[in-house]
Amino acid sequence: MKYSSTRLLEIFENHLAQxxxxxxxxxxxxxxxxxxxxxxxxLRPTLLLAACNVFRDDITPALPAAAAIEVFHNxxxxxxxxxxxxxxxxxxxxxxxxxxxxxxxxSGDAMMIAAYAQLQKSPRELLxxxxxxxxxxxxxxxxxxxxxxxxxxxxxxxVVDYMHMIELKTSALLVGAxxxxxxxxxxxxxxxxxxxxxAMELGLAFQLQDDMLDSYGDEALLGKKIxxxxxxxxxxxxxxxxxxxxxxxTRDILRYTYKDASLSPEEKIARVKAVYDRLEIPRITExxxxxxxxxxxxxxxxxxxxxENTANMxxxxxxxxxxxx
Amino acid sequence: MKYSSTRLLEIFENHLAQxxxxxxxxxxxxxxxxxxxxxxxxLRPTLLLAACNVFRDDITPALPAAAAIEVFHNxxxxxxxxxxxxxxxxxxxxxxxxxxxxxxxxSGDAMMIAAYAQLQKSPRELLxxxxxxxxxxxxxxxxxxxxxxxxxxxxxxxVVDYMHMIELKTSALLVGAxxxxxxxxxxxxxxxxxxxxxAMELGLAFQLQDDMLDSYGDEALLGKKIxxxxxxxxxxxxxxxxxxxxxxxTRDILRYTYKDASLSPEEKIARVKAVYDRLEIPRITExxxxxxxxxxxxxxxxxxxxxENTANMxxxxxxxxxxxx
Numbered sequence: 001m002k003y004s005s006t007r008l009l010e011i012f013e014n015h016l017a018q019x020x021x022x023x024x025x026x027x028x029x030x031x032x033x034x035x036x037x038x039x040x041x042x043l044r045p046t047l048l049l050a051a052c053n054v055f056r057d058d059i060t061p062a063l064p065a066a067a068a069i070e071v072f073h074n075x076x077x078x079x080x081x082x083x084x085x086x087x088x089x090x091x092x093x094x095x096x097x098x099x100x101x102x103x104x105x106x107s108g109d110a111m112m113i114a115a116y117a118q119l120q121k122s123p124r125e126l127l128x129x130x131x132x133x134x135x136x137x138x139x140x141x142x143x144x145x146x147x148x149x150x151x152x153x154x155x156x157x158x159v160v161d162y163m164h165m166i167e168l169k170t171s172a173l174l175v176g177a178x179x180x181x182x183x184x185x186x187x188x189x190x191x192x193x194x195x196x197x198x199a200m201e202l203g204l205a206f207q208l209q210d211d212m213l214d215s216y217g218d219e220a221l222l223g224k225k226i227x228x229x230x231x232x233x234x235x236x237x238x239x240x241x242x243x244x245x246x247x248x249x250t251r252d253i254l255r256y257t258y259k260d261a262s263l264s265p266e267e268k269i270a271r272v273k274a275v276y277d278r279l280e281i282p283r284i285t286e287x288x289x290x291x292x293x294x295x296x297x298x299x300x301x302x303x304x305x306x307x308e309n310t311a312n313m314x315x316x317x318x319x320x321x322x323x324x325x
Numbered sequence: 326m327k328y329s330s331t332r333l334l335e336i337f338e339n340h341l342a343q344x345x346x347x348x349x350x351x352x353x354x355x356x357x358x359x360x361x362x363x364x365x366x367x368l369r370p371t372l373l374l375a376a377c378n379v380f381r382d383d384i385t386p387a388l389p390a391a392a393a394i395e396v397f398h399n400x401x402x403x404x405x406x407x408x409x410x411x412x413x414x415x416x417x418x419x420x421x422x423x424x425x426x427x428x429x430x431x432s433g434d435a436m437m438i439a440a441y442a443q444l445q446k447s448p449r450e451l452l453x454x455x456x457x458x459x460x461x462x463x464x465x466x467x468x469x470x471x472x473x474x475x476x477x478x479x480x481x482x483x484v485v486d487y488m489h490m491i492e493l494k495t496s497a498l499l500v501g502a503x504x505x506x507x508x509x510x511x512x513x514x515x516x517x518x519x520x521x522x523x524a525m526e527l528g529l530a531f532q533l534q535d536d537m538l539d540s541y542g543d544e545a546l547l548g549k550k551i552x553x554x555x556x557x558x559x560x561x562x563x564x565x566x567x568x569x570x571x572x573x574x575t576r577d578i579l580r581y582t583y584k585d586a587s588l589s590p591e592e593k594i595a596r597v598k599a600v601y602d603r604l605e606i607p608r609i610t611e612x613x614x615x616x617x618x619x620x621x622x623x624x625x626x627x628x629x630x631x632x633e634n635t636a637n638m639x640x641x642x643x644x645x646x647x648x649x650x
Contacts (some may be wrong), residue, residue, distance in 0.1 A: 079434060083427045102408045102474065105430065109404060110467040112437060117460040120453065128449050131456065135442040142435040146353040149427065186648040 001057050002309065005316040008049045008059070009042055015063045016070070019118070030280075031095045032039050032114060035074050042176045044322065045070045047202075051195055054305055062184040064121035065130060069177050071115040072134075076141055078108040083149070093225065110259030112138075123184065130180050137176025144169025151235045162240045163204065171203025191303050201296035202317050205289045211236040211320045212285050215273060227269035229309035233258035237288075238281050239272075245279045293321055302325050326382045327634065329459045330641040333374045333384070334367055340388045341395070342441070356420045356432035357439060363415050372527075375638050376506030376520055379630055383449025387509040389446035390455060394502045396443060397459075400436040401466055403429055404475050408474070413502065416548065437463075448509065455505050469494025476517045476560045487565045488529065495535075496528025516628050526621035527642050530614045534646045536561040537610050540598060552594035558583035562613075563606050564597075570604045618646055 003011065016036070021029045045066035052062040080086070081094040082104050088094060096104035122130050147165040151157050178199035182192045187244065214229045215223060215238055229236050242254055257271050276282060296317055298312045328336065343362070346354045370391035377387040405411070406419040407429050413419060421429035447455050472490040476482050503524035507517045538547060539554045540563055554561050567579055582588065582596050601607060621642055625635045 022468075025468055025471040025475060027475065028467055079430060083430060105404060106467055106471055106474075109434075109437065110464060112434065113460055113463040113467065116456070117464070120456045120460060124453050127453050127456070128445065131441070131445045135438055135445060138438040139435060139442070142345075142431055143350055143353060146431055148352060150352065190475060205540060222567040242391075243562065324613070 002312055003049070003059065004312055005046050005050060005319065008046050008053070008271070008312075009231055010106060011059070012042055012045045012049060012063070012066055012070075014069055019067060027099065027103050028107050028110050031103060032111050033076070033097055034098070035078055035095055035107075035111065036071065037147060038074070038092065040070075040074065040090070042070060044073050044173055046316065047174055047199065048177040048181040050316050051178040052185040052201075054179075054190070054195070054303065054309050054313055055182060055185030055187045061123050062181055064118050065134075065179075065180045065184060068115045068122075068134065069173065069180070071111060071118060075111040075115060077107050078104055078111060080145065082108075083145075102186040122180075126183055129183055133176055133179050133183070137172050137179075140168045140172035140176075144172060157235055157240055157243075157306075159237075159240055159244060162235070166204060166237075167200065170207040171200045174199040174203040174206070186188055187305060190236035191305070194299055194303055198296045198299040198317075201292045201299070202320060205292035205296065205321050208237050208285055208289050208292070211238055212289070215269075215276065216282055227265065227273075230269050230272045231265050237259065238276055238285060241284055242276055242279050242281050244276065245281070250275055251281075264276060289321060293317065293323070327637055328374070329376055329383065329637055330371050330375060330644065333371050333378070333396075334480065335639075336384070337367055337370045337374060337388070337391055337395075341392055344392060346439075346561050352424065352428050352462050353432050353435050356403070356424055357430060357436050359423070360403055360432075363394065363399070363417065365395070365399065365415070367395060369398050369498055371641065372499055372524065373502040373506040373570075374525075375504040375641050377510040378506075379517070379520070379638055380510030380512045380635050381548060381630065386448050387506055389443050390459075391502075391507045392507060393440045393444035393459065394498065394505070396436060396440040400433050400440060401470070403436060405470065406469075407433075407492055435589055444633060447505075451508055454508055454539065458508070459502055462497050462504075465493045465497035465501075469497060470562070480563055482560055482568075484565055484569060485560075487560070487562060491529060491532040491562075492525065495532040496525045499524040499528040499531070500560040513629060519624050519628055523621045523624040523642075526617045526624070527645060530617035530621065533562050533610055533614050533617070537607065537614070538564055540601065540637060541607055552598075555594050555597045556583055556590050563601055563610060567601055567604050567606050570606070571600065575600055575604075614646060618642065619650070 021033055023029060048066045049059050049062055053058050077089060078095050081089055082096045082101050085096075086094050087097040094104075095107065099107075117133075119130065119134055121126070144165055144167070147161075148169055151161075151165065175196050178195045179192055182195045187195065211229070214236065215225075215227060217226050219226055229239070239254060243251055246254060253271065253275055257268050260268065263271065266278055297314055300314055300317075301307075303310060337599055346358055346469050348354060373391045373394055374384050377384050402414060403420050406414055407421045407426050410421075411419050412422040419429075420432065424432075434602075444455065444459055445452070468566060469492070470491055472486075476486075476490065479559055482621055494597065500521045503520045507520045536554070538551075539561065542551050544551055554564070565577060568576055571579060578600055579597065585593065588596070622639055625639055625642075626632075628635060
């Protein structure tokens, strides 16, 4: 049977709800339970299950790996919030704000181990291969996070540098999820490589969309104030593209506006967005998102499966960047 | 062939030296290389190899798991140093002191993943079992660390509570190492259980010895000042035993001496050790170490292998607590 992503999400949530955590020591395990119930969109496990479902009707054997991916993803958020000193995560206090950095650090560690403990329940004969993919993916995510932190203190970052960073920080998890799903689905070596390339492009589109929405999104839909990246002076795709297109005086505006104590947050956002608009950064970004998503979907069409097997995955991919076609 | 622990250590160091780390991003991988070259005694991988060698002559298939255990152990030290705000580790700046907490946090995460990446090179058919042991062990270590942190703010800790904590924080890694070594060595289920109990007792003896040496060791041999635990008011086996044997006025001395600003460090150490001596805590501790090590060794004698197979393991166990017989 082929499942829509809505149905896959239901099946996954049902599986996740059955995973039991020890109750003691409370300060180790409570933050994990809290963190896993944060109302995330479960994109990565849904992608993993959808990838499995492209090649195989029964997705049950992929559920433990899907749980592993989601636990791992939430672990990265938990540790990222310590590094970023972030007090809020999805509208609630972050684990480090609620329990302190030491508890967040250690329960994050336990959470990564818990991810591997889920992974271990994958089909025995596939475990060596799955573990290898998972380890490579997990290291890539750490590499991406380190490059992102490196960027904070670097003055010159090219678009190529930025794309490489988000390939690691964002796409790697999607690539790993799709790859493990395809392996459990019994995909050929060739189809596995293809679905990995699909997930890579999808991840890039998703991250650029995320960067775009932070400056140009709808606050009501997003559930948060727009312009956060601009106020923090974050080096997003928009900022890096603008820097590469701007003349030197405009670059100074981009470099220093977020630090200008004489401006209100609204003025900072307006000033930087005026530069973005003048340089047509939104159009450039939208175009890049379209290129990536079209490339992703055209890869799906080359898989060695009946065309109807990829329909749900196509819908999932378009939905991820808020489109229907 | 049966190897002495000295020879196992050489073989292990040789194996470890051949493991390559990526060079980029530098701030992710340099701390791992630094951390692994810290001159540790490699007790856990040696134990793993020795356990394998009890049941099997060729220890080569156990080398990746031995590396995994050592990388994991050093990862725990790296994150522990962040939590303890520790500036020094084995006479050198700790990773967090040298690179800052964020770098230490993230490279620690990468190090845990690197441990799993080593583990993954274990014999394919044994990997599911090895991964399960490793995950259980790793969670126990986190649980032990959390209990240890919980103890800092708890006023009443029983000897039973303390032994449970060090079973998790210290013994679990030795149990995991011995268990994985035995599995790779092809030990029977029954012999695996036995060697786990051996390692559990050995770990307890080792931790009590560690607690003992911190207050009564030889500074020259130890390479550090004695009395650190007393000055920090740490709840060690000695302190907890003393609290359980002392009358109320003496308990107050044990409770408050380390916080007494009118005393020099030397005076604090002398005052607490005078209580320990009067209550015969060193004798009680030594006796407990002897009981544990004798129990450990008597378990070795019940293994279903020729007696000579356990000779090196016996020597290793005695060496661990600084004895020769």
